[in-house]
Amino acid sequence: MEMRLENEFYGKIVIGHPGQTVNVAFDTAWSISWVLSSKCEIWKTVGCWFHNRYDHTKSSEWKKDNRPFIAEEGKYNMTGFYSYENISIAHSNVTAQSFVEMVDVPYTFIFNKVDGVLGLGLKIDDYDPFFYKLLRQKKIKDPLFSIYLNRDRQSNVGGNIMLGFVDEKHIHKTELKNKTIVPDKIKYLPVDAGQYWKFSMDR
Template sequence: MIVPTFSDRSIPLFRAKSARQAMAEVGTSIEDVFRVDKPLSKYSYLYDISDTDESGKPKPTPKKNDSVALFKYLDSEFYGKISIGRPAQTFSVVFDTAWSNSWVPSSQCSFLNIPCMLHNKYNHKKSLSYQENGTAFVVNLGWSNLTGFLSTDDINLAHLKIKNQTFAEIVSVPLLYLFSKADGVLGMAYSSFSVDGVLPFFYNLVKQNLVAQPIFSFYINNDRTTDRAGNLFLGGADPKHYNGSMTFVPVTEKAYWQFKMSGVFIEVNVNTSVPFCVNGCDAIIDTSTTVISGPAKEVDRLNTILVAVPLALGRYKISWGGFELCLSAFVATDLAAPYDNLWALGAAFIGQYYTEFDLGKNRIGFAESYQ
């Protein structure tokens, strides 16, 4: 006779992703499903997808701070990740305080445009949240034109969703972007500097009540052992990345983030420093560049003190004992008036000083960075 025996058995259980989690990973939502699938729409009452509360009043959008990771490419470019539309289309972008408009390459660019072909391209036909605009977009960069047309869609940045953001789809990407790691640009300068009157994305963050304060801040590290470059903090400043209190300067021209600089000094030795920008000059913070640029005559003299040798395009190399050590962080520019005395402070400066941009009070704050 066969007698059955019983023993304990353990069956592992796994937690499956919820419908909301699965759809969030591909940039869509339950609202989208009900919108495009009519048979399912009768079950929409099971989900809280309304924009109003029980009394019919609009639900308040929670204010918050958020942080966007920045990455570096060859120590010459700093970029972060965004997604556009539903389902999400992902892009690497430069967060540029010297530019107001935002743009990404378009799927409508020609296959002959190699810089476009080598980058991620936005296809508005694949986005459920796309809204047509179609206004022609042309920007003369001096050495080439950036051409395309305007479109409107939702942009996801960290945990924030900016609804109905207008940006440019670029159909002709200049050759210089062939060497860029980033696909496009998210402009963070003042709205008065915007082409075609497009509202910059940070203005929309504030308008849509997505941040606690109309402030954003940049932290850039100097760690050469990692591709992590720092972060962009939205809604305030992150005190764990700076030491002491902020020193603030007022914005003097609401286009770039521009302010008055009283002087530039190169310390030759403990007792001697050489002054530049002697009677004061204009300066901007430019997060799209790694260098510090200034008027050609001033920068030429400055690099001479550093025993740097001129190269092309305003760059200089520093050698010692017959060995080439590095490129100078100071770059010469030759701009027309009224910007002929302008200095632009990029990552070489921000890497030393945590920088806060206060849109509400029109001021810029600086504090010594923790490294």
């Protein structure tokens, strides 16, 4: 996972066969995954300039859906259409993942490093987010993901995202009286109902 200006964390995923590599933001607010499409015409949509664009005509694993997609983003709409495709991140992959091929994005997108979003949000309707699909296809054992954000400004590695496990090396450790060093216990809390990952705090 790379970092840009401490507010944009992104990494690479591979879509289709042969694989097409795109940079995505790992976004826990979006349930839907999307990438810029080759059908995003650069002569018409400035936001598509200087980005990797996914071309489904070059993949043997693409499946048509074609339902339209529209999302309001401030003064502008993001529009596209749904498709099905195999999506891989590192050693994890899902088959026939529903995602959006975005064909129109705001002009400000030209300043972003990412070509799309890997949606890690809560499942709120019939759409199966990437993480839920990983679990359902038994590609991961445990229903959890964890994110480590690196605060070292000298490093070009912004952090790691772990799907299905927690990496103990990133957990704060406490030294006991007998000089044994153990990772602190993780406190698990119930997630509040709603559109976003959130939990209640008493103070």
